Amino acid sequence: MEQYFLIIFIFAIAALLGFELITKVPPTLHTPLMSGSNAISGITIVGAIMASTGDGFLIQAVAFLAVTLAMINVVGGYTVTDRMLGSFKKKEKK
Amino acid sequence: MIYLYLLATLFFVFGIKRLTHVRTCASGNRLSEIGMAIAIVTTLIIFSDQVNWAVLVAGIVVGSGIGLVLAKRxxxxxxxxxxxxxxxxxxxxxxxxxxxxxxxxxxxxxxxxxxxxxxxxxxxxxxxxxxxxxxxxxxxxxxxxxxxxxxxxxxxxxxxxxxxxxxxxxxxxxxxxxxxxxxxxxxxxxxxxxxxxxxxxxxxxxxxxxxxxxxxxxxxxxxxxxxxxxxxxxxxxxxxxxxxxxxxxxxxxxxxxxxxxxxxxxxxxxxxxxxxxLGGMGEESVAEDARDYTNIKSAGPEEVAMLLDGVSSVIFVPGYGLAVAQAQHVVKELADLLIARGCEVRYAIHPVAGRMPGHMNVLLAESDVPYDQLWEMERINGEFKNTDVVIVVGANDVVNPAARESSGPIAGMPILDVDQARTVVVVKRSLSPGYAGIKNPLFELDNTLMVFSDAKAALEGMVKELKDL
Incomplete structure (x- = not known):
């Protein structure tokens, strides 16, 4: 249990930070914010990369799937968020 | 190496922070992209001699490709x-x-x-x-x-x-x-x-x-x-x-x-x-009931076009129906026609109009509607009483005056006061209720005209009729 103390601690602190980070968000930004944080949850790509350190066909197959799906989440998420935000920026300049 | 992870985390934190403000949101997303790049590269470096590179490269290439195509297309x-x-x-x-x-x-x-x-x-x-x-x-x-x-x-x-x-x-x-x-x-x-x-x-x-x-x-x-x-x-x-x-x-x-x-x-x-x-008010539990309504006046696109001829101010109220019908370009076309005739055109954006908050802003920005024509609810609510025609396109609950009652499912919800306008045109496919599943008294008002049609078809009809006038 002790080995996990530190990691549980940072889990709790990070969650608190997440709660505090978002207070007032203009409705216009709800969708981009959701999309942007969706892209961030693709951080699991780090775990997917680590998965490929295992041996055996099955593990490698799972790792490949995990990396592919996480990359779809990361690349797709950021690109679509940029698109949404881009359409706002264009308008404001005019 | 652990410091690089810390750096990536900082990028994410400030990225999210900046995403919550209009002026900084684009840079916020950029920050979080950088954070992600740092995280991925750092992990690859740490485990470079243990990972199966063939699997990784294949996964990254395929995943990025699919992600890009999905996001762009x-x-x-x-x-x-x-x-x-x-x-x-x-x-x-x-x-x-x-x-x-x-x-x-x-x-x-x-x-x-x-x-x-x-x-x-x-x-x-x-x-x-x-x-x-x-x-x-x-x-x-x-x-x-x-x-x-x-x-x-x-x-x-x-x-x-x-x-x-x-x-x-x-x-x-x-x-x-x-x-x-x-x-x-x-x-x-x-x-x-x-x-x-x-x-x-x-x-x-x-x-x-x-x-x-x-x-x-x-x-x-x-x-x-x-x-x-x-x-x-x-x-x-x-x-x-x-x-x-x-x-x-x-x-x-x-x-x-x-x-x-x-x-x-x-x-x-x-x-x-x-x-x-719990899905208490979900749309599945709603019974469509047009019989509840009395005093409904329905009109076709040509009548609306005649009404629009010569008015000096029009406000569009877009809702989910506009998104479904993909009518954002037609609405712009109609607006341009009206502007060319010297009419003032604005769009009233309810905070939760559409399927997602901010959905309407994204949609109308796509069809090049100028930013200054989009008015948020608080700013435009006082303007309705001086407006000739309000055209509600596929919105329902956000314009339901029942929200002003002291009780009921949507009591207290902020709404757009469209009923104060001289004439309200509601483009809607049927009298079926919105997600709140309740009757909308707006449809029965004397100054309301209902156009029962798909949003795109109705607006296209109005554009055509207005050009022919």
Whole structure:
């Protein structure tokens, strides 16, 4: 249990930070914010990369799937968020 | 190397922070992209001599390719659906990370010399065992739940086969079954662990489908936001499983901020989260009843065109119907025609109009509607009484005067005061209620004209008639 103390601690602190980070968000930004944080949850790509350190066909197959799906989440998420935000920026300049 | 992880985390934190303000949002997303790049490269460097590069490169290339194509090709109207789908992919990726770790444990047991005791997942401690179970369970629920949300957002009717207590019973049974399978997975060794893991994943996938099914289509934005929070939590648990602090920190960050965003959205719609999740006011429970209405005046596009001839101010109120009909370009065309005739044109944007908050802004920006014509609710509400014609396109509850009553499902919800305008034209396919499932007295007012049609067809008709006048 002790080995996990530190990691549980940072889990709790990070969650608190997440709660505090978002207070007032203009409705216009709800969708981009959701999309942007969706892209961030693709951080699991780090775990997917680590998965490929295992041996055996099955593990490698799972790792490949995990990396592919996480990359779809990361690349797709950021690109679509940029698109949404881009359409706002264009308008404001005019 | 751990400092690079810290750096990546900082980029994410400030990225999210900047995403919450209009002026800084674009740079916020850029920051978080940089954070992600740092995280990926750092991980590749740390494990460079242990990873299977062929698998990694193939996965990264294929995944990035699919992600890019999806994000670039998807029309703006379908962005909410896309976000739902992407979120599902993230969820299953976290589940797979935990599953790979389980398989590694099984393989390590197989490699033990004869006579040595095999170690189960539970032997490694309770935290790891619970995290493994949770990552697989939440990840798979996120996957299938997101795809049901995707289906509902694209207009498919998916209803739950069961009602009332039988429905809750089924969900409880599936949940308990998943936990039992998870326990079996944690305490068994060898092939049994693998089998239990796969069954757990399958059961969780089924649970995800049933959980989202009873929730009404109009509540999907909240569901997608909640599932977004789930995929963060799944990533955090996957981080516990593989003992990676970056995953834990960033996952719980997204999990918590996603939860807050979900709550903010609920508040904007005047709903409680529990209410949404139980599907109490979902669209499935609504009976369409046109007979409740009296004093309905309906009109065709040509009558509206005649009405629009010579007016000096028009306000459009876009709603979900506009998005469904993909009518954002036609509405712009009609607006341009009116402006050319010397009429003042504005758009009234209700905070929760459309399928997602901010949906209308994205949609109208796509068809090049100038930013200064989009007026937010507080700013435009005083303007309606000096307006000749208000055209409500596919919106319902956000213009329902019933919200001003002291009781009722939407009592107290802020609305656009369109009924104060001289004439209100409502473009709507039928008299069916919106997601709140209640009657809209606006339709019965003497100054209201109903145009029963698909938004795009109706607006195209008005454009044509107005050109012919």
């Amino acid at each position: 998807t029309p703006t109207t379908q962005m909410p659906e896309l976000v739902a789908a992407l979120n599902g992919f993230g969820g299953i990726a976290s589940a797979l990370v935990a599953m790979a770790e389980v398989l590694k444990g099984v393989a390590a047991n197989d490699a033990l010399p004869a006579g040595a005791a095999a170690r189960s997942i539970a032997d490694a401690g309770p935290v790891g065992a619970v995290a493994t179970l949770a990552a697989i369970l939440i990840g798979m629920v996120t996957l299938t739940g997101s795809f049901v949300a995707y289906g509902k957002l694209s207009g498919k009717k998916l209803s739950h086969p069961l009602e009332g207590s039988a429905r809750h019973g089924l969900h409880l049974l599936l949940g308990l079954g998943a936990i039992a399978l998870g326990a079996w997975m944690c305490f068994s060794t060898g092939g049994a662990t693998t089998a239990a893991m796969l069954l757990l994943a399958a059961l969780a996938a089924v649970l995800g489908v049933f959980l989202v099914m009873p929730i009404g289509g109009a509540d999907m934005p909240v569901v997608v936001s909640l599932l977004n929070s789930y995929s963060g939590v799944a990533a955090a648990f996957a981080g516990f499983v593989i003992d990676n602090p970056l995953l834990v920190v960033v996952g719980s960050l997204v999990g918590a901020s996603g939860l807050i965003l979900t709550q903010i959205m609920c508040k904007a719609m005047n709903r409680s989260l529990g209410n949404v999740l």
